[in-house]
Amino acid sequence: MNRPLLELMDVHKAFDGLGVSVGVHMEVRLGETHALIGPNGAGKTSLIDQICGEIVPDRGRIVLDGEDITRLPVHRRARLGLARSYQITSLMDALSVFDNALLAVMAHCGTPWRMFRSARNDERLRDAAIAVLARVDLGDHVEHPAGELSHGLRRQLELAMTLAGHPRLLILDEPMAGLGPRESARMVELLQELKEDHSILLVEHDMDAVFTLADRISVLVAGRLIATGTPQEVRSDREVRRAYLGEDADAA
Numbered sequence: 001m002n003r004p005l006l007e008l009m010d011v012h013k014a015f016d017g018l019g020v021s022v023g024v025h026m027e028v029r030l031g032e033t034h035a036l037i038g039p040n041g042a043g044k045t046s047l048i049d050q051i052c053g054e055i056v057p058d059r060g061r062i063v064l065d066g067e068d069i070t071r072l073p074v075h076r077r078a079r080l081g082l083a084r085s086y087q088i089t090s091l092m093d094a095l096s097v098f099d100n101a102l103l104a105v106m107a108h109c110g111t112p113w114r115m116f117r118s119a120r121n122d123e124r125l126r127d128a129a130i131a132v133l134a135r136v137d138l139g140d141h142v143e144h145p146a147g148e149l150s151h152g153l154r155r156q157l158e159l160a161m162t163l164a165g166h167p168r169l170l171i172l173d174e175p176m177a178g179l180g181p182r183e184s185a186r187m188v189e190l191l192q193e194l195k196e197d198h199s200i201l202l203v204e205h206d207m208d209a210v211f212t213l214a215d216r217i218s219v220l221v222a223g224r225l226i227a228t229g230t231p232q233e234v235r236s237d238r239e240v241r242r243a244y245l246g247e248d249a250d251a252a
Contacts, residue, residue: 002029002030003029003030004027004028004029004030004063005027005028005029005030005064005065005168005169005199006027006028006051006062006063006064006065006169006199006201007026007027007061007062007063008024008025008026008027008047008051008060008061008062009025009060009061009062009063010023010024010025010059010060010061011023011024011025011047011050011057011059011060011061011062012024012057012058012059012060013046013050013055013057013058013223014058019222019223020043020046020047020223021043021046021047021050021057021060021223022222022223022224023060023224024047024060024220024223024224024225025225026218026225026228028169028199028200028201029199029215029216030199031199032199032200032215032216033191033195033199033200033202033213033214033215034199034200034201034202034214034215034216034217034218035201035202035203035204035210035213035214035216035217035218036048036201036202036203036217036218036220037203037204037205037207037210037217037218037219037220038219038220038221039221039243041222042220042221042222042223043220043222043223044203044220045173045203046223047220048084048171048173048201048203050062051082051171051201052074052077052082052084052171053069053072053073053074053076053077054074056070056071057070064077064080064081064082064168064169065080065081065168067080078108078165080168081165081166081167081168081169082167082168082169082171083162083163083165083167083169083170083171084162084170084171084172084173085158085159085162085170085171085172085173085175086158086173090158091146091147091154091157091158091161092146093145093146093147094145094146094147095145095146096142096143096144096145096146097133097138097141097142097143097144097145097146097149097157098129098130098133098142098143099120100146100157100161101129101130101132101133101157101160101161101164102119102120102125102126102129103161104129104132104160104161104162104164104165105125105128105129105132105164106119106125107164107165108164108165108166109125109128128164129164130142132160132161132163132164133157133160135160135163135194136156136157136159136160136163136190137156137186137190138153138156138157138160141153150183151178151179151183152179152180152182152183152186152187155175155178155179155183155187156186156187156190159172159175159190163194167198168198168199169198169199169200169201170194170198170199170200170201171200171201171203172191172200172201172202172203172204173203174203174204174205175187175191175202175204176188176204176205176206176209177205184206184208184209187209188209188212188213191209191213192212192213195213200213202214210231211231211235214231215230216228216229216230216231217229217230217231217234219234219237219240219243221243226239226240226243227239227240
């Protein structure tokens with residue numbers, strides 16, 4: 001778990017003179033779940049946009065498993081093993097759960113969308129879609145229209161689609177957003193299972209989930225990383241307690 005899979009080196013990004021990433025140094029180690037936390041407006045989304053290729057840094061380097069990906073487009077990064085989920089789900093509501101998963105498998109295999117009908121009869125593609133749905137406990141929902149799923153099940157389907165390309169690094173943007181207590185608990189269980197096989201960069205506001213799942217945590221405030229460490233180290237950091245966790249840093 002000590003070898004870095006993802007490295008950010010002195011990453012800077014500004015919009016209209018406002019620094020959203022200011023000299024960010026961060027790494028996600030192979031096999032770890034690394035949480036990125038911070039208040040609203042801290043620059044978390046801008047940072048993961050740079051990791052995924054949707055925004056290009058002004059300065060600095062982003063390295064995936066030893067390869068500089070700083071200037072690579074989104075699709076090239078996906079082929080190298082980056083997969084991202086978004087805070088707002090984006091599913092084909094008129095299609096079934098299975099068909100949504102199948103489309104994700106097709107995209108990662110490079111199968112053209114015009115081949116969709118024949119893909120439904122391709123045993124290799126079908127098996128891959130069924131496998132990712134089973135991985136997130138959606139095996140009993142394969143024929144249900146995606147638009148009829150509960151919010152929690154929609155989140156699970158989005159996670160299945162993220163897994164379709166067998167990513168080396170999962171970047172999860174607030175997977176607990178909008179979930180109730182029972183749905184959140186189920187998502188935490190699923191992510192704990194995924195930890196066994198995937199490195200994960202988790203962006204999340206649910207601190208119970210963060211402290212349950214994360215091996216290490218980085219704290220971003222106003223575009224700057226103010227702390228990185230184990231959950232206990234971050235929880236006890238005086239600057240973090242003052243700037244983000246809302247506690248009195250001088251309290252016992």
